[in-house]
Amino acid sequence: MASEQQLPSIKSSKVLMVGAGGIGCELLKTLALSGFQDIHIIDMDTIEVSNLNRQFLFRKSHVGQSKAKVARDAVLRFRPQINITPYHANVKDPDFDVDFFKQFNVVLNGLDNLDARRHVNRLCLAADVPLVESGTTGFLGQVTVHIKGKTECYECQPKPTPKSYPVCTITSTPSKFVHCIVWAKELLFAKLFGDKNQDNDLNVRSNDAASSSENAEDVFEQREGEDPEQYGRRIYDHVFGYNIEVALSNEETWKNRNRPRPIYSKDVFPNGLVQSNGNADKVTVTEDPSSVSAMTSLGLKNPQDIWSLSENSKILLEALKLFLGKREKDIGNLIFDKDDQLAVEFVTAAANIRASSFGIPLHSLFEAKGIAGNIVHAVATTNAIIAGLIVIEAIKVLQSNLNNCRMTYCLEHPSRKMLLMPVEPFEPNKSCYVCSETPLSLEVNTNSSKLRDFVEKIVKSKLGMCLPLIMHGSALLYEVGDDLDKAMVANYTANLDKVLAELPSPVTSGTVLTVEDLQQEFTCSINIKHRDEFDDEKEPDGMVLSGWTQAPSKEKDDNVAVSNGVSTSSASQSTAVEAEDDDDIEIIPTGVAFVSAGAKRKLSEICNSNSHSSVGEGYCGEKNTAVMDEEDVVVMLTESNSDVSKKKRLQ
Numbered sequence: 166m167a168s169e170q171q172l173p174s175i176k177s178s179k180v181l182m183v184g185a186g187g188i189g190c191e192l193l194k195t196l197a198l199s200g201f202q203d204i205h206i207i208d209m210d211t212i213e214v215s216n217l218n219r220q221f222l223f224r225k226s227h228v229g230q231s232k233a234k235v236a237r238d239a240v241l242r243f244r245p246q247i248n249i250t251p252y253h254a255n256v257k258d259p260d261f262d263v264d265f266f267k268q269f270n271v272v273l274n275g276l277d278n279l280d281a282r283r284h285v286n287r288l289c290l291a292a293d294v295p296l297v298e299s300g301t302t303g304f305l306g307q308v309t310v311h312i313k314g315k316t317e318c319y320e321c322q323p324k325p326t327p328k329s330y331p332v333c334t335i336t337s338t339p340s341k342f343v344h345c346i347v348w349a350k351e352l353l354f355a356k357l358f359g360d361k362n363q364d365n366d367l368n369v370r371s372n373d374a375a376s377s378s379e380n381a382e383d384v385f386e387q388r389e390g391e392d393p394e395q396y397g398r399r400i401y402d403h404v405f406g407y408n409i410e411v412a413l414s415n416e417e418t419w420k421n422r423n424r425p426r427p428i429y430s431k432d433v434f435p436n437g438l439v440q441s442n443g444n445a446d447k448v449t450v451t452e453d454p455s456s457v458s459a460m461t462s463l464g465l466k467n468p469q470d471i472w473s474l475s476e477n478s479k480i481l482l483e484a485l486k487l488f489l490g491k492r493e494k495d496i497g498n499l500i501f502d503k504d505d506q507l508a509v510e511f512v513t514a515a516a517n518i519r520a521s522s523f524g525i526p527l528h529s530l531f532e533a534k535g536i537a538g539n540i541v542h543a544v545a546t547t548n549a550i551i552a553g554l555i556v557i558e559a560i561k562v563l564q565s566n567l568n569n570c571r572m573t574y575c576l577e578h579p580s581r582k583m584l585l586m587p588v589e590p591f592e593p594n595k596s597c598y599v600c601s602e603t604p605l606s607l608e609v610n611t612n613s614s615k616l617r618d619f620v621e622k623i624v625k626s627k628l629g630m631c632l633p634l635i636m637h638g639s640a641l642l643y644e645v646g647d648d649l650d651k652a653m654v655a656n657y658t659a660n661l662d663k664v665l666a667e668l669p670s671p672v673t674s675g676t677v678l679t680v681e682d683l684q685q686e687f688t689c690s691i692n693i694k695h696r697d698e699f700d701d702e703k704e705p706d707g708m709v710l711s712g713w714t715q716a717p718s719k720e721k722d723d724n725v726a727v728s729n730g731v732s733t734s735s736a737s738q739s740t741a742v743e744a745e746d747d748d749d750i751e752i753i754p755t756g757v758a759f760v761s762a763g764a765k766r767k768l769s770e771i772c773n774s775n776s777h778s779s780v781g782e783g784y785c786g787e788k789n790t791a792v793m794d795e796e797d798v799v800v801m802l803t804e805s806n807s808d809v810s811k812k813k814r815l816q
């Protein structure tokens with residue numbers, strides 16, 4: 166509950182919440198109970214059954230309805246007098262422009278992906294509205310405060326890129342279960358059920374097979390007259406048997422590695438075909454195709470069981486059969502989705518069979534799903550703690566109490582009863598391309614890369630722009646928008662297919678491009694440098710953007726090192742896959758000090774006494790002294806933090 170002194174600024178404020186999921190539900194409830202009276206919520210999603218275990222404003226009867234609207238209704242039941250305005254929409258919609266953002270005193274993010282977070286960051290900068298940003302991963306969480314010109318913006322520190330593995334580890338020499346998951350998901354699943362035109366490294370293997378009697382192009386295609394069972398067994402024998410034999414024939418590879426074991430379906434099922442228990446038909450009579458399950462049709466119930474090789478093989482063949490029989494329409498368009506039960510079953514089974522071949526321990530569907538979906542199971546309590554901290558910071562912002570704003574990290578294992586770690590916010594990074602408008606550099610082959618590659622791979626994907634405009638001096642090379650006439654659209658479309666050096670205003674080494682996003686009101690300059698060659702594996706985009714990834718710590722206190730790119734999420738370190746979502750806790754600055762009064766202990770001691778805390782580990786080895794109150798269950802922010810090792814303070 167807010168204090169008397171805080172209530173006036175709370176009551177007179179207008180706040181925008183983005184995201185009404187795990188953090189958002191807690192946040193809306195806490196805002197309402199703290200006295201906030203004018204709250205706007207944007208969320209683009211509808212409620213799913215899987216949200217109900219932690220998004221307590223939602224009930225089973227709400228499944229399928231707008232999160233923003235249901236959250237509003239649920240809170241109005243216990244605070245009917247306040248104003249809550251819901252928007253069932255994407256925050257990137259053009260309606261939510263800078264003017265929309267300007268009406269708020271503070272913006273509070275409860276999002277789950279980098280793209281939306283970056284977008285909101287830019288709108289807050291353009292509208293000059295403070296942003297309180299948050300994220301949780303399991304027991305870990307963080308809240309950060311971003312105020313234009315005073316603290317770093319959300320993009321001042323480069324975000325960790327998702328972990329990736331060398332192709333050969335995935336295709337030939339897996340040593341961990343995650344490698345098998347990536348193979349099953351990105352290669353086998355994509356090959357059988359995804360877009361046939363996509364490059365796929367399983368092609369390489371099947372091309373190898375072409376040196377024998379098999380026709381490389383046909384290996385993964387169902388043949389005329391071949392029933393699903395025969396087709397499944399042929400694929401099985403090809404990928405788990407034949408391909409492994411081919412790999413084994415390269416003796417060099419196995420000199421210092423354990424040799425894998427080829428597995429053929431006849432060895433696993435010596436007695437013939439797989440029999441389902443007939444439940445498959447029953448499932449689809451009553452439910453939609455998305456609920457088709459190989460586990461159900463084989464009578465396997467517990468997702469936490471580790472299946473035997475034979476069970477995995479049955480699941481794999483049954484799942485393939487069900488895709489062909491019940492989900493035929495999806496084939497050719499499927500991208501692995503952790504919420505697609507049949508896809509998870511297929512990928513779990515395929516990964517386990519491959520793991521078995523390579524002597525890697527098998528995993529349950531539950532575990533495999535977590536790895537394949539890059540999932541760390543959400544913890545409702547963490548969301549609640551983080552939501553509480555967002556409100557604490559929002560109140561400080563509303564009271565212009567900026568010197569006391571803190572970024573706060575929630576740890577997994579309290580050490581000496583300590584759970585929360587408050588840290589003074591950093592100053593803006595002077596080399597940030599977003600808030601400091603520092604130019605970027607792009608190395609690109611200007612004679613072979615097209616403007617389209619630049620727009621897709623750099624402007625949209627790397628810079629996160631929605632409505633880009635690209636200029637070379639005063640010449641407009643590209644623009645999107647509703648108000649363009651036909652001739653302009655035709656002109657820009659033609660430009661997209663031209664290589665950079667052949668554009669009407671040629672882009673070559675030394676060119677400075679200006680890229681602007683009209684919605685985000687954000688501009689940056691890009692210095693172009695021509696380069697002939699790129700490493701396919703390390704630089705798959707065929708172009709390299711740099712500038713903002715440089716460590717910005719020089720601007721800060723010498724004691725402060727920034728562990729850029731280090732995710733504290735154990736999940737993101739142990740899983741491979743390209744995650745869209747970035748629930749992961751982001752960058753933790755090292756060497757920062759605890760802010761608390763009370764009995765003193767060095768931070769390195771805390772870290773040493775807490776080997777489980779991945780967040781804590783990030784702080785070890787630094788010179789700073791941490792001070793903490795050993796009696797506190799939760800470390801509270803205090804005004805007296807004079808003996809902490811200081812970074813530059815907010816002005």
Ligand SMILES: Nc1ncnc2c1ncn2[C@@H]1O[C@H](COP(=O)(O)OP(=O)(O)OP(=O)(O)O)[C@@H](O)[C@H]1O
Binds near residue numbers: 187210748
């Ligand atoms: N661009 C966006 N515009 C509006 N809302 C967004 C946008 N991106 C994400 N969100 C919302 O942010 C919320 C994040 O909540 P949370 O992390 O709990 O995810 P979830 O989808 O509810 O759960 P899970 O991903 O674990 O199934 C979601 O409700 C999601 O709809």
Ligand SMILES: [Zn+2]
Binds near residue numbers: 318319597600
């Ligand atoms: Zn910045």
